[in-house]
Amino acid sequence: MIELLQEYWKPFFYSDGYHITGLAMTMWLLSASICIGFLVSIPLAIARVSPHFYIRWPVQFYTYLFRGTPLYIQLLICYTGIYSLAAIRAQPVLDGFFRDAMNCTILAFALNTCAYTTEIFAGAIRSMNHGEVEAAKAYGLTGWKLYAYVIMPSALRRSLPYYSNEVILMLHSTTVAFTATIPDILKVARDANSATFLTFQSFGIAALIYLAVTFALVGLFRVAERRWLAFLGPAH
Amino acid sequence: MFEALLQTLGLSAFSLQGFGPLLLEGSWMTVKLSILSLLLSVLLGLLGASAKLSSLKLLRIPAQLYTTLIRGVPDLVLMLLIFYSLQTWLTSFTVAMEWEYIEINPFGAGVITLGFIYGAYFTETFRGAILAVPRGQMEAATAYGLSRAQRFRFVVFPQMMRFALPGIGNNWMVILKATALVSIIGLADLVKAAQDAGKSTYQLFFFLVLAALIYLLITSASNVVLRWLEQHYAAGSREAVR
Numbered sequence: 001m002i003e004l005l006q007e008y009w010k011p012f013f014y015s016d017g018y019h020i021t022g023l024a025m026t027m028w029l030l031s032a033s034i035c036i037g038f039l040v041s042i043p044l045a046i047a048r049v050s051p052h053f054y055i056r057w058p059v060q061f062y063t064y065l066f067r068g069t070p071l072y073i074q075l076l077i078c079y080t081g082i083y084s085l086a087a088i089r090a091q092p093v094l095d096g097f098f099r100d101a102m103n104c105t106i107l108a109f110a111l112n113t114c115a116y117t118t119e120i121f122a123g124a125i126r127s128m129n130h131g132e133v134e135a136a137k138a139y140g141l142t143g144w145k146l147y148a149y150v151i152m153p154s155a156l157r158r159s160l161p162y163y164s165n166e167v168i169l170m171l172h173s174t175t176v177a178f179t180a181t182i183p184d185i186l187k188v189a190r191d192a193n194s195a196t197f198l199t200f201q202s203f204g205i206a207a208l209i210y211l212a213v214t215f216a217l218v219g220l221f222r223v224a225e226r227r228w229l230a231f232l233g234p235a236h
Numbered sequence: 237m238f239e240a241l242l243q244t245l246g247l248s249a250f251s252l253q254g255f256g257p258l259l260l261e262g263s264w265m266t267v268k269l270s271i272l273s274l275l276l277s278v279l280l281g282l283l284g285a286s287a288k289l290s291s292l293k294l295l296r297i298p299a300q301l302y303t304t305l306i307r308g309v310p311d312l313v314l315m316l317l318i319f320y321s322l323q324t325w326l327t328s329f330t331v332a333m334e335w336e337y338i339e340i341n342p343f344g345a346g347v348i349t350l351g352f353i354y355g356a357y358f359t360e361t362f363r364g365a366i367l368a369v370p371r372g373q374m375e376a377a378t379a380y381g382l383s384r385a386q387r388f389r390f391v392v393f394p395q396m397m398r399f400a401l402p403g404i405g406n407n408w409m410v411i412l413k414a415t416a417l418v419s420i421i422g423l424a425d426l427v428k429a430a431q432d433a434g435k436s437t438y439q440l441f442f443f444l445v446l447a448a449l450i451y452l453l454i455t456s457a458s459n460v461v462l463r464w465l466e467q468h469y470a471a472g473s474r475e476a477v478r
Contacts, residue, residue, distance in 0.1 A: 172310035207309045
């Protein structure tokens with residue numbers, strides 16, 4: 001295991017000499033998809049709880065589609081499926097976008113995590129305390145102000161435990177990226193495995209890195225919860 | 237039948253081109269794999285939960301280690317790790333014992349791998365559910381003179397199921413979606429069938445979307461079953477009126 005690490009620690013952590021690989025690539029995939037997913041899911045979550053059927057329904061359909069199918073299939077559709085369509089290749093812009101494996105992967109991951117995050121935030125908005133909203137309305141807050149100053153801050157805080165779960169699941173899901181030729185941690189482990197035949201050690205190192213990142217994320221979210229969910233704790 | 241439907245809809249360009257049976261076989265493989273791994277992981281989960289709630293440290297610590305390690309590592313990494321290592325270990329074992337070379341059946345290895353991984357998730361689900369059953373129930377059962385096995389079978393289990401069902405449903409969906417990954421370790425599941433069909437007909441998009449729709453069909457069907465089960469096990473309990 002030591003020899004394997006001596007030879008492969010660099011690609012496992014940040015670079016194979018030409019490209020970003022390993023841990024750095026995994027973290028980039030994770031942060032890019034989580035950021036896009038987060039930003040898009042907030043308006044979608046508000047639409048998801050809308051009283052109007054025609055606003056609510058398309059969002060519900062989107063989350064149903066993306067939560068009901070495996071991420072691996074979604075990635076395959078984005079990466080190989082869409083590019084196999086002649087109509088896409090005929091358009092220079094779309095052709096350029098879908099030719100790059102990185103774009104396809106982040107698109108698939110962002111769409112997937114956005115669907116789950118939308119449901120989490122929508123659930124938090126739905127379980128909003130009536131009194132809080134009524135008080136805000138009594139103070140004259142309406143429309144986007146009601147959402148920006150009262151509903152969203154409260155809903156985002158209360159969804160933090162579920163959101164941290166989703167981020168960790170997303171970290172675990174980034175492993176399928178290697179099927180789209182993205183050089184993440186697992187791809188390096190597979191390369192190390194096929195070069196040295198040290199199967200257990202190669203995948204073991206990958207597993208340990210993922211474990212460390214998971215624990216770090218759990219720790220970070222615990223700090224965040226202590227900071228932002230303090231009002232839910234027992235009174236001092 | 238599907239072909240005729242496509243014809244009447246005027247979508248004959250999207251024909252299955254004789255790949256229907258292959259897709260059907262792949263879907264059956266996916267369902268079979270999910271159900272068998274579900275059974276194995278429920279079994280492991282019940283064992284793990286009782287080990288975690290045991291008063292013996294010797295049982296609690298390995299169970300704690302099992303759930304922490306397995307849930308902290310991505311399922312695909314574990315799948316590759318266990319799947320490839322199983323074969324290596326078995327080969328070195330047979331060589332050491334001077335037996336003949338045994339090749340692991342990929343299907344069996346897939347079930348064992350998935351079952352072992354999701355057993356850790358089920359351990360946590362069942363642990364929470366067992367803790368949610370009021371203590372008095374267990375004490376009353378003991379007072380009535382029920383044996384250990386009877387207490388579990390007739391008192392704890394039926395009540396535990398109500399608390400465990402949402403978790404079980406969640407885990408089932410995750411297992412079902414995780415089986416899409418077994419094509420990476422060489423099993424001929426739905427994803428593999430769709431890829432093969434798509435590559436040989438140059439209609440990869442169509443076949444992949446079809447596979448996604450089949451997954452959607454299975455998840456929607458299981459949602460209906462789960463809702464029914466939840467109603468069944470909710471007998472005798474009332475939800476607060478909302």
